Amino acid sequence: MRLNVELPGLHLKNPIIPASGCFGFGEEFAKLYDLSILGGIMIKAATEESRFGNPTPRVAETAQGMLNAIGLQNPGVDAIIEEKLPFLSTFDTEIIANVAGSTPGEYVEVARRISADPTIKAVELNISCPNVKCGGMQFGTDPVMAAELTRLVKAASSKPVYVKLSPNVTSITDMARAVEAAGADGLTMINTLVGMRIDIETGRPILANRIGGLSGPAIKPVAVRMVYEVAQAVNIPIIAMGGVRTVDDVLEFIYAGASAVAVGTANFENPYVCQEIIDALPARLDALGIEHILDVRGKAYAQLVSRP
Amino acid sequence: MRLNVELPGLHLKNPIIPASGCFGFGEEFAKLYDLSILGGIMIKAATEESRFGNPTPRVAETAQGMLNAIGLQNPGVDAIIEEKLPFLSTFDTEIIANVAGSTPGEYVEVARRISADPTIKAVELNISCPNVKCGGMQFGTDPVMAAELTRLVKAASSKPVYVKLSPNVTSITDMARAVEAAGADGLTMINTLVGMRIDIETGRPILANRIGGLSGPAIKPVAVRMVYEVAQAVNIPIIAMGGVRTVDDVLEFIYAGASAVAVGTANFENPYVCQEIIDALPARLDALGIEHILDVRGKAYAQLVSRP
């Protein structure tokens, strides 16, 4: 009872959630540990039709980071509802659908269909994927477009909508305020930074898609700063992500103002990482003299903040 | 003769230049090796009056990166001209002045005074420092303000002007095109990403300034991507920086479209790094079958590009 977090639509038994795209639909990890220990699961992005995504290579390593250009590969929203959600519904954890698209119409349609499934407790609106030609990031870098899309999806969704923000903007607080005003129930941040690596032997980009999204510990300082700024600018809760791999990283984001934390890339380095963080949290809170994890939410900017 | 690079105002014997703020005014490094081996030196930012900068702690380590919030500490432009440039003039290398300020008037005045010194071969217009309250980054995130400032400084400077771009923007190409149109002779990029680290014991930001600039290998993928995009969008040369510490990092930026490369944070890890890179370049070019280093400039986006 010192780890539970109540957010719009989500009763998290703890604030640890695997991030979208880094945990598939849970099937592989379910072989490694019981998914019911997780606060929630953000499943891989859904689009209206099935997508193959980008050509390979799709990943490249960088200094304490990785680039990916998967390109929203997924079996399409209907296949996800029919083939993936029944399995996920067997676990006692909150399932969050990640919704993507190329047009506002596609976003709306995907959100409408997937949010109607009782397994889904909230929708994560992915307006920030840097790896697809149209859609994705363009909605995530213009506050007006982002707000409009949020409004449409909010109207179509039968579950609370969390908007996933892109860090590739001049002012993340402008984006956050715009989607808050448009009715977002919460924010998830950050998606990946746009980056590139070039092969020294050939002189050509390593990723077939040339550019990709940078994730992992390398981006954590940028993510913490953005959460810190946005938490002070809006009144909706934030699920934070970007480079989390230890219990201290979780606390860093909570101090910065987040209410829960998602773990992405770290699942590749260590597929047991979410389990290990959850196991380690109580002792770490004890050592720091923290009663409930949210008691220290926003401590980096305020001396006392009440639970969200 | 396979490493020389000719740029506006700069005859670089090789494309390796210590980055501004990471090499002071050369005095400390001159005790370690002969500064005449360097292509050039970008000296620490100059403002009109002397500045103490921010309170300490001013640096914090992150995963393969560091945050700094020095805050433009410097003795002021006149003291630099009188006390620092005479020493630098004794070396056979190109000295580039980094110009900062809080107001357009200050930028103009600093550029006017320092560019008049014969030791200075070019001016680097620092519109992208994230660590000062006013001035600095606000000029670096708005294309209209950046262009206006460039025009003013260009008119005041008796030497070519390179504009240093901030990565903390939605569209780096918009910024680059704006300053090119305003008369910039070249670009230097990137300055640091804005980031933050929080102390887990106290819950407070580690830097006294709370936020700071992220540099080092962690940001290299972002820098390479931005150089790659900007090189295709403008016709003025780029001096690239962001995480360079090996000869292959230098080549990666040249492939991405840069004409020379600056080395910042790596000087702290290894104060001999510029010397080591310069020594290693010829053998690496041999191994890759590259005749002149600029023969592969822009190879990541084009099969054949002529020297700038």
Added chain:
Amino acid sequence: MKCDVTIVSNRQIARATMEMKVRCPGVEIAPGTFFHIKTSGLLRRPLSVANVEGDEITFIYKVIGEGTSELAAKRVGDTLDVLGPLGNGFPLAQHGKRVVLVGGGIGVPPLYYVRRRLHEMGIETIAILGFDSQESVFYEDAFRELGETIITTVDGSHGEPGFVTRPLARVEADVLFSCGPEAMLKAVAASPIPERFISIENRMGCGIGACFACVCQAPEGYVKVCSDGPVFNAEEVLL
């Protein structure tokens, strides 16, 4: 699945090629599967199992970048964080058939372990192993102990000059197992041998099927190299 294994030997066996043995008790390992190995880099490095003797696993790896250089610097007694065995290996039930093994360079290692297993089962094999030059050749004697072995080198400094496709054209076999560079796999996948299984490499993220980094086009959609492969029936994938 994930464990710390202890290094019992780590030695150079050819140009830029190392053989590492680790102790990893109590794991059943099929030939053709791989381990995903942690270095100081963020992503793990996939390495095929080159042999299993008791509770010792052998990896043979080429030193090409940061991760493999770091592995090469490891000392006996150091531990390694490994995830595995991962993926699906070669189909061993080939009784009564003649199997030709075609390996190129760093694709050779998994073929040694599969040959050993087939040999133990009494299945006849012939190996065709291609290298760039004599200094790169490894495990030649070990392969010869298990049956007919043809070595080719691109520069002709050892064995037959040229590519593995030349001797392959004259070999009679029912089944082909192959591992090596993509160009080689493409060529051997087109061979007239009735059944062809190839082991594919691709840059990986998770290594367990969750991230879609390693996909490969297939006649029906796609396959994931890490969890559907790395060994595929050549008909199942589009190279």
Added chain:
Amino acid sequence: MKCDVTIVSNRQIARATMEMKVRCPGVEIAPGTFFHIKTSGLLRRPLSVANVEGDEITFIYKVIGEGTSELAAKRVGDTLDVLGPLGNGFPLAQHGKRVVLVGGGIGVPPLYYVRRRLHEMGIETIAILGFDSQESVFYEDAFRELGETIITTVDGSHGEPGFVTRPLARVEADVLFSCGPEAMLKAVAASPIPERFISIENRMGCGIGACFACVCQAPEGYVKVCSDGPVFNAEEVLL
């Protein structure tokens, strides 16, 4: 200036406190100076010289984070990339004067080396060393061999209970050398002892005076801890 040194010993000497000796031939090292040590982190870690015997340098360090944990895991025979000696040490020419050394916790190590050097020069010293509790105390016997030594612990589990300032108030001396946490330095800098030299810590970037990370306010502008210090006349800096 920058060299690879070989570790000759690395052992725990108190709670979370390690003593490491490295071989570093041919370098003249003044007491109070420091080395900037490379770990796998991006920035180097500054550590004071705790002793020099022949060509062996001793560091004593508290394990507090990633860098010092990595150092603690090093084995004899491993090498370490170090930059140094850096900075300016304590002024040794104190003939005929009585020097009191005041150290707190991890500020104690440099005082051992300076005391040894003063002792060799026949200069009388008295040491006051503060720790949090008995388990943290190190080098007590070594200090006692060189003269009068007062130990204080915050929890009173060893020596005098309380802070170093208490015994300091009753000591008569001409010169004070001090190193320790900022709060302690502030207190001792205010002592009535005529000449006071303090060694300051600050987060560092370059360690050589080029980056302005480590500055400290001074009556006239500022000083750089790494290159102007780390030892300062207490009048030269504003804590």
